[in-house]
Amino acid sequence: MALSREEIANRYGSALFGYAQDMRALETVYDDLQELKKAVQANPRILTILSDPILNGDEKKKSLSVIEQGFSKEVQAFLNLLLEYNRFGNLLDIINRFNDLYDDAKSITSGTAITAVKLDPDQLKHLSESYAKKYNLNAVRLKNQVDPSILGGVILQVKDRVIDGSVKNKLTKIRAQLINND
Structure with a gap:
């Protein structure tokens, strides 16, 4: 039975996370994966080439050896594993799963601040810290x-x-109170 994209991402992302922890290289692997993700998003042909069933394994290994230069030995080993098991098409999903596990372990989360005008970096940083x-x-x-x-x-x-501190929400609440008091 074929595995779904989510199952593949979960298995490989979890395995890489555990491996990185065991090798005491969690930060290094995380940093490498962020760089790899940026590179793949900027040039999606990387995944197309490395997951192409028509190209032979030697051609893919040559391409991968160029890509993996500069990455830690843990990430290099993982990329070779993905190549061996034909899972390069799932790379971004795997990185996203790894990132979720990393964020959970480090008590980090992500979100969105919706505002009427663009916040400057200091305002966004202050809001994040608070x-x-x-x-x-x-x-x-x-x-x-x-x-x-x-x-x-x-x-x-x-x-x-969701924390709604918008003026629109406050006006809606005031309006509702005024209607209820009549």
């Missing part, structure tokens, strides 16, 4: 999304939690 402190996290990676319809304030969406 949220992390309040919810006992080591870090929160926030990206900013601009939505002028909220009028002002901020809506924070982090994992399954």
Whole structure:
């Protein structure tokens, strides 16, 4: 029975995470995978070539040897494993699963700050630090999304939690109170 993309990502991402921990190379592997992810997103043909069933194994190994230069021995070994088992088409899913496990282990989370105007990096950093402190996290990676319809304030969406501090929401609540008091 064929494995789904999620099952493949979970198995390989979890295996790589455990291996990186055992080798005491978690930070190095994480950093290498972020660079690899950027490279693959910038040039998706890398995955096409390395997962192409028509190319023979030697040609793929030559291509991989160029790509893996500069990466840690753990990441190099993992990339060769993916090549051997024809799993390069799942590389981004595997990296994403590894990143999820890394974030969980390090108490890091990601989210979105929705504002009426773009936040500067210092404002976004302050908001991230405040949220992390309040919810006992080591870090929160926030990206900013601009939505002028909220009028002002901020809506924070982090994992399954939404904190709506927008002016629009406050006005809606005031309106509801006024209607209920009549």
